[in-house]
Amino acid sequence: MLLSVKSLKKSYSTAQGNVPVLKGIDMHVNAGDTLALTGESGSGKSTLLHLIGGLDLADEGQIILDGRDVTHLDDAGRAALRRHSIGIIFQQFNLIPSLDVAANIAFQARLSGVYNPAEAAKLAAALGLGDQLSKYPDQLSGGQQQRVAIARALAVKPKLILADEPTGNLDEDTASDVMAQMLSLVAQTGAALVMVTHSPRLAGQMSRQLNLRQGLLA
Structure with a gap:
């Protein structure tokens, strides 16, 4: 098992008091899984994704990723x-506006010490970016920018990919194309993918679906 989430809870403080968002989430993800998280706006889908990714801290519960307890890591540990x-x-x-496409794709991989120019070029080509490498983000369409973001994420060779409405800013045809390319590349790497989406059509392309409602998964 790559990811295990147990009894995860998260609340936010408001002027009206604490508002519980996640009330005890239990889920698991195996290597190679593709999982869609669905639910109404405000149901906590993005919150759950951010907790798994160590971008936010849970109130209670446990997140075990690749044998490491994310909930007990400090800021530096979660960043690593x-x-x-x-x-x-x-x-x-x-994307980083001052970097061209090639440098944006390489950015995180360089930080991680795993940058491989040949593999980055192969990723770019697979995503239809082979002739866009010297361009800057503001010279690209929305679909091209999202492909760069996907290539940047995959260049690190991650074990888990978290995608928060990755096609939400794209038209339907472009979204379908980007989604197909992302799923194909994820399958080739053997990584697991957890994706938040409002689209039943896109969710249906994943191997599993979980719906978040009233702070619990079903």
Whole structure:
């Protein structure tokens, strides 16, 4: 088992008091799994993804990723885990405007000490970016920018990829194309993919689906 989440709880403080978002989440993910997290807006899908990725801290519960207890790591430990074991793909792309496509793809892999120019070029080609490597993010379409974000995440050779509405800013045809390319590449790497999505159509392309409702998974 690559990922195990047990009795995970998270609340946020508001002017009206504590609001529970996750009320005891239990889930597991094996290597090679593709899992869609669905649910209404505000149901806590992104919160769960951020907790798994060590971007936020849980109130209670346990997250074991590749044998390491994420919930007991300090900031430096969680950052190291993200550098080496987790690839994160956001809806907003989060590319570095001052770097060209090739440098954006290489950025995290260089930080992790695993950058391989030949493999990065192969990723770029597989995602249709082979002739875009010298361009900058503002010269690309939304679909191209998301492909760069996917290539950047995969270049680290992560064991787990977390994707938060990765096609949410794309039109339907582009979203389908990007999704197909991402799933193909993920399958080739053997990584697991956990994706938050509102789209039943995209969720249906994953091997498993879990629905988050009222703070619990079903």
